[in-house]
Amino acid sequence: xxxxxxxxxxxxxxxxxxxxxxxxxxxxxxxxxxxxxxxxxxxxxxxxxxxxxxxxxxxxxxxxxxxxxxxxxxxxxxxxxxxxxxxxxxxxxxxxxxxxxxxxxxxxxxxxxxxxxxxxxxxxxxxxxxxxxxxxxxxxxxxxxxxxxxxxxxxxxxxxxxxxxxxxxxxxxxxxxxxxxxxxxxxxxxxxxxxxxxxxxxxxxxxxxxxxxxxxxxxxxxxxxxxxxxxxxxxxxx
Amino acid sequence: xxxxxxxxxxxxxxxxxxxxxxxxxxxxxxxxxxxxxxxxxxxxxxxxxxxxxxxxxxxxxxxxxxxxxxxxxxxxxxxxxxxxxxxxxxxxxxxxxxxxxxxxxxxxxxxxxxxxxxxxxxxxxxxxxxxxxxxxxxxxxxxxxxxxxxxxxxxxxxxxxxxxxxxxxxxxxxxxxxxxxxxxxxxxxxxxxxxxxxxxxxxxxxxxxxxxxxxxxxxxxxxxxxxxxxxxxxxxxxxxxxxxxxxxxxxxxxxxxxxxxxxxxxxxxxxxxxxxxxxxxxxxxxxxxxxxxxxxxxx
Numbered sequence: 001x002x003x004x005x006x007x008x009x010x011x012x013x014x015x016x017x018x019x020x021x022x023x024x025x026x027x028x029x030x031x032x033x034x035x036x037x038x039x040x041x042x043x044x045x046x047x048x049x050x051x052x053x054x055x056x057x058x059x060x061x062x063x064x065x066x067x068x069x070x071x072x073x074x075x076x077x078x079x080x081x082x083x084x085x086x087x088x089x090x091x092x093x094x095x096x097x098x099x100x101x102x103x104x105x106x107x108x109x110x111x112x113x114x115x116x117x118x119x120x121x122x123x124x125x126x127x128x129x130x131x132x133x134x135x136x137x138x139x140x141x142x143x144x145x146x147x148x149x150x151x152x153x154x155x156x157x158x159x160x161x162x163x164x165x166x167x168x169x170x171x172x173x174x175x176x177x178x179x180x181x182x183x184x185x186x187x188x189x190x191x192x193x194x195x196x197x198x199x200x201x202x203x204x205x206x207x208x209x210x211x212x213x214x215x216x217x218x219x220x221x222x223x224x225x226x227x228x229x230x231x232x233x234x235x236x237x238x
Numbered sequence: 239x240x241x242x243x244x245x246x247x248x249x250x251x252x253x254x255x256x257x258x259x260x261x262x263x264x265x266x267x268x269x270x271x272x273x274x275x276x277x278x279x280x281x282x283x284x285x286x287x288x289x290x291x292x293x294x295x296x297x298x299x300x301x302x303x304x305x306x307x308x309x310x311x312x313x314x315x316x317x318x319x320x321x322x323x324x325x326x327x328x329x330x331x332x333x334x335x336x337x338x339x340x341x342x343x344x345x346x347x348x349x350x351x352x353x354x355x356x357x358x359x360x361x362x363x364x365x366x367x368x369x370x371x372x373x374x375x376x377x378x379x380x381x382x383x384x385x386x387x388x389x390x391x392x393x394x395x396x397x398x399x400x401x402x403x404x405x406x407x408x409x410x411x412x413x414x415x416x417x418x419x420x421x422x423x424x425x426x427x428x429x430x431x432x433x434x435x436x437x438x439x440x441x442x443x444x445x446x447x448x449x450x451x452x453x454x455x456x457x458x459x460x461x462x463x464x465x466x467x468x469x470x471x472x473x474x475x476x477x478x479x480x481x482x483x484x485x486x487x488x489x490x491x492x493x494x495x496x497x498x499x500x501x502x503x504x505x506x507x508x509x510x511x512x513x514x515x516x517x518x519x520x521x522x523x524x525x526x527x528x529x530x531x532x533x534x535x536x537x
Contacts (some may be wrong), residue, residue, distance in 0.1 A: 053421060055417060055421065065339035074420065074423050074425070074427070075417070075420040076420045076421075076422075076423050076424055076426065077426045078421075079420070079421050079422060079423035079424075080423045084421075084422075085418075085421040087417075087421070091415055091417070091418035091421075093410070093411040093414050093415060093418070094414060095410055095413070095414055096407055096411055100407045103407070104404055104411055104422070105408075105422035105423060105424060106328055107423065117441075151422070152422075155422060155423055163349075164293075166366055175331065212487075213530065
């Protein structure tokens with residue numbers, strides 16, 4: 001079973017400067033799993049993601065990627081271990097064309113598999129094909145998000161981490177993103193999805209983790225999450 | 239002005255500008271990508287010239303000296319980045335300026351210990367020692383043509399590398415978003431080391447190929463550093479394209495400033511004040527476009 005675990009974070013304490021953000025968080029994701037990570041703003045979702053990605057090494061606790069300790073590993077090594085990141089605010093390169101954004105980091109997966117090619121990605125995101133020569137800064141918000149997801153897929157990852165997957169997008173564009181995330185899920189790629197849309201997240205997730213003030217207050221499947229409307233209101237304000 | 243003399247000065251100006259570009263492009267790349275102001279950049283030019291001089295004597299061939307000098311300067315660049323520069327990426331410009339100014343003093347002292355304080359000359363390699371006749375009485379040295387051609391070739395190569403290779407894409411990406419570049423699996427530390435070493439090698443190479451047309455002397459690094467900063471400021475910090483345009487402009491202004499006669503209200507302005515011409519040019523450009531001719535980004 002343990003060989004199935006992609007990331008295991010144990011007892012994570014993380015800080016932003018002097019402020020103590022995460023207070024002993026445990027978090028595990030297995031191969032093929034889709035996890036919804038929830039919580040209000042400032043509860044530590046992004047901090048947890050960044051501490052697992054090597055972008056904000058935790059002060060205490062360990063991050064194991066496929067069983068090997070990568071707590072203080074450089075972010076590029078975490079990425080090379082098959083983990084792709086779609087950050088809040090998207091992080092596209094405005095001075096590169098859409099095509100350059102896509103191919104700059106494209107590579108085969110950890111086990112040499114090359115399922116996601118430029119052609120497949122462009123078939124999945126037809127709007128990007130029309131925009132290949134445009135500069136990254138010329139895209140709409142939705143196109144930028146598609147570009148970031150497409151760029152992540154081209155690294156042929158085992159795990160896709162999406163922070164605020166549909167934030168600021170028009171409802172129709174957001175729907176298209178969710179459709180694509182369902183298709184990605186079917187290909188067997190694991191995901192950690194952070195998003196404000198509770199019903200959309202719980203429709204795709206196998207398991208949900210709720211953070212309140214840097215601690216895990218709930219962990220379970222979507223049915224048991226929906227069964228606690230009172231707690232949901234206090235945890236998430238919905 | 240006699241058209242042949244004009245042509246010769248034009249060739250001189252372009253050749254000088256292209257040489258300046260080689261040095262300045264490294265300076266602007268290192269600033270544009272890593273955000274580091276490297277005052278020691280002129281020292282690499284000086285080191286290159288001294289390497290050309292000493293290695294030509296030791297190896298008996300300018301070409302062998304060139305090859306060995308390139309290898310040595312890449313190694314020097316890697317070593318400096320690893321020892322000093324990488325600690326500066328997250329620091330402010332004052333600390334960068336202090337450390338790299340310290341490096342100027344260190345290199346100057348090392349040069350004095352290793353090579354002495356004398357002025358030297360490097361012979362033009364025999365293969366390129368001829369001249370091409372422009373008219374019956376005037377000729378232009380082949381070596382200077384070769385020098386310009388090499389500079390153009392390197393500029394083209396640099397353009398191709400930055401704009402059309404994956405390595406160039408990674409470098410441009412890293413210049414705008416370091417964190418995201420890393421999270422895509424790119425070892426940005428290694429990338430920066432490569433860029434810095436590349437910049438050092440360009441400056442040193444410029445010093446090496448300049449050695450046969452100018453003398454090799456202790457203060458040559460500082461002289462070129464100041465001009466390179468003028469080039470980088472006029473071209474726009476971080477812009478390689480801007481550096482090329484500005485370097486050619488400076489090369490031409492500096493060259494023609496020394497030969498054109500210009501009188502204003504009975505006062506001989508040029509060539510009397512030729513030394514000031516490039517700085518006047520910089521002041522004019524900065525008044526007109528404070529951000530330089532080309533914007534900061536690498537495209």
